[in-house]
Amino acid sequence: MERIPSKPLFDPGWLFLLAGVGVLLASVLVPASEDLRRARWQRDRAILVEKHRQQRLTRYEEYLAALEAGDPALVESLAESQLRQIPESRDAVPGQRTTAKANLSVFPGLEPPPLVLPEYHATESALTRWTTDPTKRSLLLIGGGVCVLIGLLPGSRGRTDRKSTRLNSSHLV
Secondary structure, eight states, rough: OOOOOOOOOOOTTTHHHHHHHHHHHHHHHHHHHHHHHHHHHHHHHHHHHHHHHHHHHHHHHOOOOOOOOHHHHHHHHHHHHHTOOOOOOOOOBTTTTTOSSSSOSSSSSOOOOOOOOOOOOOOHHHHHHHHHSSHHHHHOOOOOOOOHHHHSSSSOOOOOOOHHHHHHHHHOO
16 A cells, blocks of 8 residues: 655644744834934934924014014113113013113023924834844844744755555566
8 A cells, every 4th residue: 555645734844934034024114213213312402402493583584573573562672771771660571570680681681492302212122132233133143043943944844654655666677
């Protein structure tokens, strides 16, 4: 009786191939996504700084325009503040109470509120730590490559009996 080798329903090499490809993709894509997050964070910070500076320029331009237009209240306020002869019932800069020893400069009142920049928070996960650490990443790349290599090896053809092999070869003669 001749034994016919049966093919397995599922080749286990596919599991190694899929695992290896997954590890290789993770070790390439996770550091790239971290770099992208950091670049977006830097871009957002630059946009906030630009908006803050634009707001500051706008306030100074409005002040200069009022000064060049000869706004009577502004001119009177400046004259009083520069001569330090401000009545007690009046402020040098509207909204700021001043004392005799206080700085009467108008510029602090023109400044926008201080800018608060967001801090960068890196993703904290085991996969991120493994894929961003140079030593661990190289081990992941080697392990993933080995898994892909094992997955690409040809599968076994099954076990055959030596007797049936001898019989088959004798029938050929």
